[in-house]
Amino acid sequence: MTLLTTCLFIVLLPLIAAIVVGLFGRQLPRAAAHLVTIGAVGMSFVLSAYVLNATQDGYAFNRNIYTWLTSGDIQFNVGFLIDNLSAMMMVVVTFVSLMVHIYTISYMAEDSSYSRFFSYISLFTFAMLMLVMSNNFMQLFFGWEAVGLVSYLLIGFWYTRPAAIYANLKAFLVNRVGDFGFLLGIGMVLYYTGSLDYATVFQAAPKLANMQVNIIPNMPWPLMTVTCILLFIGAMGKSAQVPLHVWLPDSMEGPTPISALIHAATMVTAGIFMVARMSPLFELSTTALSFVMIIGAVTALFMGFLGIIQNDIKRIVAYSTLSQLGYMTVALGASAYSVAIFHLMTHAFFKALLFLAAGSVIMGMNHDQDIRHMGNLKKYMPITWITALIGSLALIGTPFFAGFYSKDSIIEAAKMSHITGSSFAYFAVLVGVFVTAFYSFRLYFLVFHGKEKWREIKYESHDDHHHGLSATDNPHESGWVIKLPLILLAIPSVIIGYITVEPMLFGHFFSGAIAVDSVSHPAMAHLAHHYIEDLHSPAGMALYGLLSLPFLLAASGVALAWVFYIRRPEIPAMIQRRFNGIYQILENKYGFDSFYECVFADGVRFIGNKLWQIGDVQIIDGAMVNGTANLIGKCAQVVRKLQSGLIYHYAFAMIIGVFLFLTFFIKIN
Numbered sequence: 084m085t086l087l088t089t090c091l092f093i094v095l096l097p098l099i100a101a102i103v104v105g106l107f108g109r110q111l112p113r114a115a116a117h118l119v120t121i122g123a124v125g126m127s128f129v130l131s132a133y134v135l136n137a138t139q140d141g142y143a144f145n146r147n148i149y150t151w152l153t154s155g156d157i158q159f160n161v162g163f164l165i166d167n168l169s170a171m172m173m174v175v176v177t178f179v180s181l182m183v184h185i186y187t188i189s190y191m192a193e194d195s196s197y198s199r200f201f202s203y204i205s206l207f208t209f210a211m212l213m214l215v216m217s218n219n220f221m222q223l224f225f226g227w228e229a230v231g232l233v234s235y236l237l238i239g240f241w242y243t244r245p246a247a248i249y250a251n252l253k254a255f256l257v258n259r260v261g262d263f264g265f266l267l268g269i270g271m272v273l274y275y276t277g278s279l280d281y282a283t284v285f286q287a288a289p290k291l292a293n294m295q296v297n298i299i300p301n302m303p304w305p306l307m308t309v310t311c312i313l314l315f316i317g318a319m320g321k322s323a324q325v326p327l328h329v330w331l332p333d334s335m336e337g338p339t340p341i342s343a344l345i346h347a348a349t350m351v352t353a354g355i356f357m358v359a360r361m362s363p364l365f366e367l368s369t370t371a372l373s374f375v376m377i378i379g380a381v382t383a384l385f386m387g388f389l390g391i392i393q394n395d396i397k398r399i400v401a402y403s404t405l406s407q408l409g410y411m412t413v414a415l416g417a418s419a420y421s422v423a424i425f426h427l428m429t430h431a432f433f434k435a436l437l438f439l440a441a442g443s444v445i446m447g448m449n450h451d452q453d454i455r456h457m458g459n460l461k462k463y464m465p466i467t468w469i470t471a472l473i474g475s476l477a478l479i480g481t482p483f484f485a486g487f488y489s490k491d492s493i494i495e496a497a498k499m500s501h502i503t504g505s506s507f508a509y510f511a512v513l514v515g516v517f518v519t520a521f522y523s524f525r526l527y528f529l530v531f532h533g534k535e536k537w538r539e540i541k542y543e544s545h546d547d548h549h550h551g552l553s554a555t556d557n558p559h560e561s562g563w564v565i566k567l568p569l570i571l572l573a574i575p576s577v578i579i580g581y582i583t584v585e586p587m588l589f590g591h592f593f594s595g596a597i598a599v600d601s602v603s604h605p606a607m608a609h610l611a612h613h614y615i616e617d618l619h620s621p622a623g624m625a626l627y628g629l630l631s632l633p634f635l636l637a638a639s640g641v642a643l644a645w646v647f648y649i650r651r652p653e654i655p656a657m658i659q660r661r662f663n664g665i666y667q668i669l670e671n672k673y674g675f676d677s678f679y680e681c682v683f684a685d686g687v688r689f690i691g692n693k694l695w696q697i698g699d700v701q702i703i704d705g706a707m708v709n710g711t712a713n714l715i716g717k718c719a720q721v722v723r724k725l726q727s728g729l730i731y732h733y734a735f736a737m738i739i740g741v742f743l744f745l746t747f748f749i750k751i752n
Contacts, residue, residue, distance in 0.1 A: 086137060086144050090163045093130045093173060094212045096123040097180075101206035108198025116198040120205040121184045127208070128177035135170040143595055145218050145282060157277065164218035164281060168424065168596035172215040172356055175428050179348035179435045180208040182568040186439050187340045189564040190446065194338075200240060204344060207233040211349040215356060220269045220279040223357065227265065227321065230350045231258050237345070238337040247336040254330035261320015261327050268313030271296075275306060285363040285598075292367045311364055311371035315378075318354025322408050325382045329675050331405055332389075335397040339442030342397060346404040347435035352427050355411045359420040363598040366418065369502055372604070376416025376497075377504040380511035383409025385673065387515050390522035392669045395452050396441045399526050403478060404434060406515055410493050413508045418604035419496035420597045425587050426489035429580050433477035433486055436572035440471040443565050444530060447558035448537065454529045456540045461531040463558040468531045470569040475527050477576045479520040479637045482625040488580035490516075491624070492588060492610065494633055499609040516633045520640025528648045581621045589614050 100123035104116045138144075147162035183204060191200050210233055214226025231254075239251030273279055275294070276287040288307070295303035318324070323331040331351065335342055345351060358365060358375065365371055383406050390402035407430050414423035445452055447464050461468040477486035494516070497509040537552045552558065560566070586592045589611045601608045618624040628634050647654050659666050671677060725736070 086134065086165065087146060087148065087163070089130050089134060090144075090165060090216060091148075093127045093134070093177075094209060094216060096127050097205045097212065098209040099123065101202045101209060104198050104205065105202035108202060111198070113197060116201040117184065117188050120201045121181065124177060124181045124184055124205060124208055127212070128174070128181050131170065131173040131177045134165060135167075135174050138165060138167050138170045141167075141591065141595060147218070151221070157273070157279070159221045159279065160219055161222055162218040163216045165216065166596040167592050168356075168359065169215050171424070171428065172352075173212060175431045176208065176211050176215065176348045179431055179572075180204065180344060182435060182439070182572055183340045183344045186343075186442070186565060186568045187338075189561055190340055190442055191338060196240070200237075200338065200340075203233060203237050203240070204341060207237065207341075207344060207349055211353070214353055218281055220272060220281075220284075224266070224269060227317070227353060227357075228262065230353060231255065231262070231321070234334070234341075234345055234350050237341040238334045240337055240341070244336065246333075250330075250333035250336040253333055257327055257330040258320045261317050263316075264313045265317020265320070268310050268317065271306070271310045271313065275310075281360070288364050288367060305368060305370070307364060307368040308370045311361070311368050312374055314361060314364070315354075315358060315371065315375055318358055318412075319378065320354070321357075322351050322354030322412070323382075323405055324354075324378050324408065324412060325385065326675060328382060328386065328405055329672075329679065332398050332401045332672075335395065335401050339397065339438060339445060342401070343435045343438035343442070346401065346438060348431045351404065351408055352431070355408070355415065355423055355427050358412075358415045359424050359597060362418075362420045365415075366598055366600045366604065369603065372416050372418060373503040374416075376413055376500070376502065376508045379409045379412025379414075379416055380497075380504065380508035381409070382406070383413060383515045384511035384518070387518040387522070389669055389672060391518065391525070392666065393522075394455055396444060396454050396457075396526065396530065397438070397452060399454070399522060400434070400437050400441055403437075403519060403523065406519060407434070407478075410490060410512060410515070413497050413512055414493045416502070416508065417496040417500035417505065417606045418599050419493070419500075419607050419610065420599065421588055421593045421607065422489065422492045422496050422610075424593070424597075425584070426486075426493055428583075428587075429477070429485040429489045429576075432572055432579060433474045433484075433576040436470060436474040436569060436576050437478065439565075439568055439572065440467050440474060443467040443561055443569065444471075444558075446561050446565070449552050449556070451537070451552065454526055456537050457530045457558075458533045458536045459531070460558050464560045466560060466566045466569060470573045471527065471531065473573045473576050475523045478523050479640070480516060480628075480633060481637065482628040482634060483577075483581065485576050485578070485580035487625060487628055488584040488621065491628055491631070491633055492584075495610055495613065496606045499613075500604070500606040502604065513633065513636065517636040517640045520637040521644050524641045524644035525648055528644055533649055533652075581625075584621050584624065 097120070100120045104111075104119055108116050144163065144165040147160040149161040150158055151161055152159040184201070187200065187204065191197055194200065207230065210226050210229035212226075214223060214230065217223045217226060235251045235255045237251075238254055239247045241247045269279070272284055275291055276284045278284055278287070291306050294306040296306050296309055297303050298309065316327075319327045331346075334345060337345075365375070386402055386405035386409060390399050390406065393399045393402060407426070411423040411426050411430075414420070414426065443464065444457070444460060444467060447460065447467070448457060451457075473484070477484040480487045480490040494509070494512050497505055497512055500508070537556075537558075540552075588607075599607055614624065618627055668674075725732075
C-alpha cells in the first residue's frame with residue numbers, strides 16, 4: 084500500500100462510517116453504530132501510527148490528489164502534506180477519538196439518538212484529519228469550518244435543552260468572528276503570493292517580509308504583521324483565546340464524550356496547530372509573535388483564576404483547558420513551536436483522561452455534576468480515582484509525568500524569550516502553575532476525599548439529566564467500557580513526556596516542518612543548550628524540576644487546596660465573604676459575557692427592532708404599501724362622487740371635456 088493510499092484510507096474511513104451510520108443507523112442494529120465507527124477510527128489510528136513511523140527519518144510527502152477549481156492561474160486543490168508534524172497530530176487525533184468512541188458505548192447507552200451521536204463524532208474525526216493533513220489553505224479552511232459545524236451539532240446534541248441550544252449558537256457565532264479574520268488573512272496570502280499552496284507561500288514569504296500595506300490611509304503596516312495577526316485571530320476563535328474564549332465553558336452542555344474530544348484533540352487544538360504550521364510566516368514578524376504571546380499569557384493566567392470558583396466538575400476541567408491553551412499560545416509567541424505542539428500532545432492525553440474521569444464521576448453520581456455534593460468517591464470508584472489523580476498530577480506539571488516536560492519547557496521558553504511581552508508572559512505562566520495546582524486539587528479533594536456529602540443533599544431537580552443520589556444510595560464504578568479508556572489514557576499521561584521530550588524538542592523531529600529564526604528568536608536555542616549542558620536526559624530534567632520554582636509553586640497550590648478543603652473547609656467561605664467583590668468579578672467571568680450580550684446581542688436586537696419599526700412598519704408597510712392603498716382609496720372617493728348615475732351630469736361632463744379639448748387643440752395650433 085502506497086503512502087498516498089494509506090492517507091486516503093486514514094481520512095476517508097471515518098467519513099464513510101459517519102455516512103453509513105448517519106443515513107442507515109435506524110435500520111441497522113443498535114450495536115452496528117459503534118462497531119462501524121470504532122472499526123473505522125481504530126483502523127485510521129493503526130494506519131496513522133504506520134505513517135508516523137514512516138516519517139521518522141525526516142521523510143515528507145506532499146502531493147495534490149484532486150483539483151477542485153481553477154480560476155485563472157490559481158488552482159484550488161485537495162492534497163496531503165505528511166511530515167512529522169501532521170503525522171503526530173494524526174496519531175493523537177485518532178487515538179483520543181478511538182478512546183472517546185469506546186467510552187461512548189456506555190455513556191450514551193440509554194440515549195435514543197445513539198446512532199446519530201456516533202455519526203457526529205466520526206464526522207468530527209474526519210474534519211480534524213482533513214485539517215491537519217492539508218497542504219494548502221483552502222483545504223485547511225474546509226477542515227476549519229467543518230470542525231466548527233460538527234461542534235455546533237454536538238454541543239447542541241441534546242437539543243430539547245435550552246441551555247444546549249444557547250451554547251451551540253454561542254460557539255457558532257463566536258467562532259464566526261474569528262473565522263472572518265482567518266479568511267481575511269487567507270485572502271491576503273492569496274493576493275500577495277498568488278497561491279494557496281503551503282510550499283509556494285512559504286517560499287515567497289521572505290520576499291514579502293519588508294512590504295507594507297495601507298489599511299488606514301497614511302498609516303503603513305508591515306504586510307507579514309497584518310497577515311499573521313489576521314490568521315491568529317482565527318486561532319483565537321478556535322483555540323478559545325481571550326476575548327474569543329466565551330464559547331468554550333458553555334460547550335460543556337454537550338455530552339461528556341464530546342467535551343473530551345473538543346477539548347483534548349480536535350477543535351481547540353486546531354488554532355495551535357495552524358500557527359505552528361505557519362511558522363515560516365510568523366517568524367517574519369516579531370510584532371505578531373508579541374501579540375500572540377501576550378494574548379496567550381492573559382488567557383493562561385486569568386482563565387485559570389475562573390477555575391477556582393467553579394462548582395460544576397466539567398466546567399472546572401474546561402477552564403483548565405482554556406488556561407493550558409494559553410500556555411501553548413505563549414510557547415508559539417516565544418517561537419517555541421515544537422514546545423507548543425509537544426504540550427498539545429501531552430495535554431491531549433491527560434485532558435481527555437480528566438474529562439472521561441469526570442464523566443465516570445457524573446455517571447456514578449447519577450448525573451449530578453456539582454462537586455459540593457460529592458466526597459470520598461475514592462472508596463466507591465477506585466479506577467476513576469487513580470486515573471483522575473494521574474491526570475491531575477500530569478496537568479499540574481509533576482516531575483516525571485507527561486505534563487511536566489511540556490509545561491516546564493513552556494515556562495523556560497518564556498523566560499528565555501526577549502521579545503516584547505515575554506516578561507509578563509513568564510510571570511503569567513509561573514503564577515498559573517500555582518493557580519492550576521490549586522483548582523485541580525480542589526476538585527480532586529472535594530470529589531474523592533472528605534465527607535460523603537451527597538447523603539446530606541435533598542435534590543429538588545429530577546429531570547432526565549440531573550437526578551442525583553438519594554441518601555441511601557452509593558456512587559458506583561462503571562463497567563470496563565468506561566474503565567478501559569481511562570486506563571489506556573492514563574498510561575501516556577505518565578510516560579509519553581519522558582519518552583518523547585528529547586527527540587521532539589531537542590532532536591530533529593520537527594526539522595523541515597517547523598521553521599525558527601534562531602538568531603532573532605533564540606529561546607529554543609537557549610532551551611536546547613540548557614538541556615544538553617545541564618540536564619543531559621529526561622530523568623535529569625525531572626530531577627532538576629524537583630528543585631525548581633514551578634514545582635514549589637505547584638506543591639504550594641496542592642498543599643493550600645488540602646488545607647482549605649480537607650483540614651479547614653470553613654476557610655473558603657470566610658475568604659469569599661471577605662473578598663466578595665473579587666468573587667463577584669470572577670463569578671461574572673470578568674464581564675465578557677455580559678458585555679457581549681449587552682453590546683453586541685442586545686445592540687443587534689435593538690438595531691433590528693428599529694429597522695423593523697421604521698423600515699418595515701413605517702416606510703414599507705406604512706408609507707409604501709398602506710400609503711399607496713390609502714392614496715388610491717382617497718382618489719377613489721373623489722372619483723366615486725363623479726359617478727352619480729344621472730345622465731345630465733354625464734352630459735355636462737362631456738361638454739366640459741369637449742370644451743377643454745378644443746381649447747387645448749386650438750392653443751397648440
